[in-house]
Every structure is written in C-alpha cells, then in structure tokens.
Amino acid sequence: MISGDRLCGLDMARLGILTKVLPSYGKAARPLDLFEKSFPEIFALRIHKGFGDWWLVGYFNWDEGANVIREFPLQRLGLDPRKTYLIYEFWSQRLLAEVNRAVSLAWEPSSVNLLAIHEKRGVPQVLGTDRHYTQGAVELEDVRWDAEARTLSGVGLGVPGTTWRLAIYTPEGYNWGSRKVEYFRDYGNFSLISYEENILRLALDFGETGRVSWSVNFS
Helix, strand or coil, rough: CCCCCCCHCCCHHHHHHHHHHCCCCCCCCCEEECCCCCCCCCCCCCCCEEEEEEEEEEECCCCCCCEEEEEHHHHHCCCCCCCCCCEEEECCCCEEECCCEEEEEEEEEEEEEEEEEEEEECCCCECCCCCCCCCCCCCEEEEEEEECEEEEEEEEEECEEEEEEEEEECCCCCCCCCCCCCCEEEEEEEEEEEEECEEEEEEHHHHCCEEEEEEEEEE
C-alpha cells in the first residue's frame, strides 16, 4: 500500500478512503485477466479466516470517460453453479444480488466494484463491513452461528473513539425482534439498525475500548 498524498491536505472523503484500506491485509489479490487485456481489470483474493471463507473481487473500469455495464461470471472463481452466492459491494454498502452463475455490474468512469462473495448458507450471516476493504478479515475477530439458540454473535475490533458498521444477511424465516423494516435498538456498545429487506446493520461503538462483543437473537 503506497500513498503519495500530503496527509494533512486530504479532504474528509479521501481521508475516509485511506482509513478503509489500512492496515494492509498482508496478502495480494491476483489478476484473473492478466493476459487478456493490456490493463487487467479483475483482481481476486480468497479470504480464509477461522470463522469463515469468502472471495474478494475488485473489478475496475479504467476508462475515464465511459459508463460501463458488464457481467461477471462466477465460474471465473471456480464457484459451484448449483449453489447460491450473496454479492455485497463495499463502497456502496449494498447487497447487489443473490445469484448462481453471474452478476451484472455497473460502473461510472474510473471506478471499481469491490465485491465480497459469500456462499448463501440459509441462516443469518455476515455480508461485510464499512470499516476495511477485506470486509471482515481485519476488523472481525470472530463470528459464530448457534443454531439451537438461533443467535449470531461475534467480536469486532476497532480504534477507541471510532464507530463502524456490520451488515448481516437475514433470510426468510428469521426475525430479529420486529417485523418492520424501520427498526433501531441500542445495546450499549452496539446498536441494531434496519432499513432494508433482509439486511440488518450493527453499529459498533469503540468508545473506550478496541474490542466489542455483539450478539443478535433471531426468533
């Protein structure tokens, strides 16, 4: 990770981008189209953690003047077309699709889609965060699903005095305490926020600590 910017001169938007790519994860993505184009556009990295595995894909539009729409076939990652995958985009913080074979992507000029791709497990599961570009590899210490207690829990890491959000996919048949989409509840060091179908967001508040435990019970 190299930045030649004068840090004290960065605006808040660019400073925010810089904080989301630090610290370095320590492993590099590989270009999937290295010998297909003059400038590779698709970079992929498999994330392996004790609590889960997912793919991270950066798909770039290098054109400075054109909007682009393309499909990304999941077979390029060797994914099983008989399974369903959740595609979550980091910069927009949106669940783009639930697909088996390919996802349709749109770009503005000189932009990137940064995707976390998880196999859909049929139970509540973490999609990503807005803290780090790996979407969980650096800022999540642990995530556990207790089927008997119907509880998803984990531990988030952060700098004291900061806050970041965690996105949880909630399939049909699971409810977190309210059937309404508009929902908020505070639990001290974290809060539950809902304003989308099938997505529950947790705001983790690292007031005087660098480690926050969170837990969500589903009825």
